[in-house]
Amino acid sequence: MPVQIPDTMKRIVHFGSRNYGQLTAGRRMLPQFLICGGQRCGTTSLYRALAAHPAVIKAVLHKGVHYFDIGYHHGLRWYRGHFPLQRRALRIQDELGVPAQTFESSPYYMYHPHALARIAADLPDVKLVVLVRDPVERAYSQHAHEVARGFEPEVDFGRALALEPSRLAGQRELLLNDPGAYSFAHQHHAYRARGEYIEYIEPMAALLGRDRIHVVDSTEFFLRPEPVYDAVLDFLGLPRVGQYPAFERHNARPRNRLDDSIASQLAAHYAPFDERLATWLGRRPSWLSTADSPA
Numbered sequence: 227m228p229v230q231i232p233d234t235m236k237r238i239v240h241f242g243s244r245n246y247g248q249l250t251a252g253r254r255m256l257p258q259f260l261i262c263g264g265q266r267c268g269t270t271s272l273y274r275a276l277a278a279h280p281a282v283i284k285a286v287l288h289k290g291v292h293y294f295d296i297g298y299h300h301g302l303r304w305y306r307g308h309f310p311l312q313r314r315a316l317r318i319q320d321e322l323g324v325p326a327q328t329f330e331s332s333p334y335y336m337y338h339p340h341a342l343a344r345i346a347a348d349l350p351d352v353k354l355v356v357l358v359r360d361p362v363e364r365a366y367s368q369h370a371h372e373v374a375r376g377f378e379p380e381v382d383f384g385r386a387l388a389l390e391p392s393r394l395a396g397q398r399e400l401l402l403n404d405p406g407a408y409s410f411a412h413q414h415h416a417y418r419a420r421g422e423y424i425e426y427i428e429p430m431a432a433l434l435g436r437d438r439i440h441v442v443d444s445t446e447f448f449l450r451p452e453p454v455y456d457a458v459l460d461f462l463g464l465p466r467v468g469q470y471p472a473f474e475r476h477n478a479r480p481r482n483r484l485d486d487s488i489a490s491q492l493a494a495h496y497a498p499f500d501e502r503l504a505t506w507l508g509r510r511p512s513w514l515s516t517a518d519s520p521a
Contacts, residue, residue: 248307255283255309258327259353259462260345263336265420266367267357268444271475273331275455278471281318281464283310283328290332294341294348296408302348324465334413336426339401342433353462354434359444360513361421361500362492366484369417377414384488390418418495424502431506445512448475 261269261276270289277284285291285308293305308330315326335341336356345352369386372378380386393411400407431439440461447454451473459466504510 248303251303251306253311254306255312255315255328256306257329259329261331261355263333263356264358265333266364267359268447269331269333269357275471275473279464280467281322281324281326283326285309285330291330292332294344295334295338298344299406339398340405342430346433353438355440357442357444358423361496362489364421365417372414387417421496422499424499424506443512
């Protein structure tokens with residue numbers, strides 16, 4: 227039977243590890259790539275698959291460090307303290323003959339109005355992996371996730387969507403005008419807005435360069451994980467070695483079927499954004515390809 231570590235003890239261990247990480251920050255790696263979104267699009271599943279690669283070392287304590295969105299005030303030394311020591315990377319390079327890479331996954335990076343500029347400034351050569359899925363399903367999944375975490379008191383998805391405009395009114399402007407500001411609503415209640423993927427991908431490409439962005443369709447990843455995973459490795463410059471990792475779905479939550487009228491309204495809202503995304507990608511994303519298929 228697995229031993230349950232008390233939360234208090236976990237906090238003590240994490241505090242000590244963070245302090246040690248900062249003291250040794252000068253000897254630590256910085257990430258070569260980031261999974262930066264989208265939320266509820268399979269980021270945890272891809273994170274774990276990549277973390278299983280022998281040339282990849284994940285962040286020390288957490289899947290997501292949240293430095294470039296809500297933790298930037300801590301400074302780069304604090305951020306660097308979350309990553310492995312360079313000597314570990316050198317051991318891996320000696321064993322495999324390829325450079326080791328480290329990374330983290332913070333899905334809010336894609337949406338926070340300051341995150342991408344901060345990433346470009348502090349990690350000028352970093353690569354970004356972006357996941358997308360049917361935006362209607364993504365919005366519904368996020369709402370269920372926020373309710374389960376206790377961040378959303380409105381359990382009815384339709385009413386939460388109706389509240390979104392008033393909840394988000396002025397929040398982006400607040401964050402833009404004050405780099406130290408924080409908006410709970412912007413982070414947790416942007417259900418409709420988060421699925422407008424192209425609104426975030428286009429500025430990302432303009433700032434960082436299109437060749438440093440790789441978009442993964444999460445439906446394709448879950449249906450045919452091997453070729454999608456191989457394409458991610460190729461993008462990151464990682465070798466294809468040994469067997470594939472165990473591809474599993476993480477953080478999936480059971481929920482009732484989405485109301486048809488809400489689904490139709492959301493699909494109509496997303497239609498122009500989806501078409502722009504298809505043009506940018508040069509292919510139809512999975513949810514549009516399904517809709518285009520003859521009956």
